[in-house]
Amino acid sequence: MLHTQIVVGAAIVRDGAVLAAQRAHPPVMRGRWELPGGKVDPGESDTAALVRECEEELGVRIAPVRRIGGDVSFPARADGSAAVLRVWLAELPAGQPEPRALEHLSLRWLGVGTLSGVDWLPADVPFLTEVRPYLLG
Numbered sequence: 001m002l003h004t005q006i007v008v009g010a011a012i013v014r015d016g017a018v019l020a021a022q023r024a025h026p027p028v029m030r031g032r033w034e035l036p037g038g039k040v041d042p043g044e045s046d047t048a049a050l051v052r053e054c055e056e057e058l059g060v061r062i063a064p065v066r067r068i069g070g071d072v073s074f075p076a077r078a079d080g081s082a083a084v085l086r087v088w089l090a091e092l093p094a095g096q097p098e099p100r101a102l103e104h105l106s107l108r109w110l111g112v113g114t115l116s117g118v119d120w121l122p123a124d125v126p127f128l129t130e131v132r133p134y135l136l137g
């Protein structure tokens, strides 16, 4: 049986807005938006991967708060294997620098009024409903 790749994403909420990141690659995803995060390595916990990926991508050490939503499946790569996206609500602890787009084209803080205004990747879309209540305080 083919292995299911777990991908984790962080819904980093601050002052009524969530941080969205615009992918630079692969070409088919370039310019589309996602919650920052990435693939869980073999033997790594989901939350360890979440913290590691956000350090690599944003240059900040996030604090996961709680998981939101369920497993959202999406097709991975040409080998026909499956992947699932899991998302955590997260905070930027006091003293952390401002997130930077180290691997993305750009970053945006989106509030309730702008959350649906960017071109999200498909697997991230179901999580927007889960995030919205946290933007309302």
Ligand SMILES: Nc1nc2c([nH]c(=O)n2[C@H]2C[C@H](O)[C@@H](COP(=O)(O)OP(=O)(O)OP(=O)(O)O)O2)c(=O)[nH]1
Pocket (backbone or CB within 6 Å): 007, 009, 025, 026, 034, 035, 037, 038, 039, 074, 075, 076, 077, 085, 121, 122, 123, 124
């Ligand atoms: N967040 C998100 N990721 C998606 C979707 N569809 C899809 O194929 N992916 C893929 C892109 C990446 O391969 C993976 C996310 O992991 P990542 O951010 O670590 O990817 P990466 O480009 O750094 O790693 P790699 O593929 O180059 O090995 O999930 C989607 O709808 N939302």
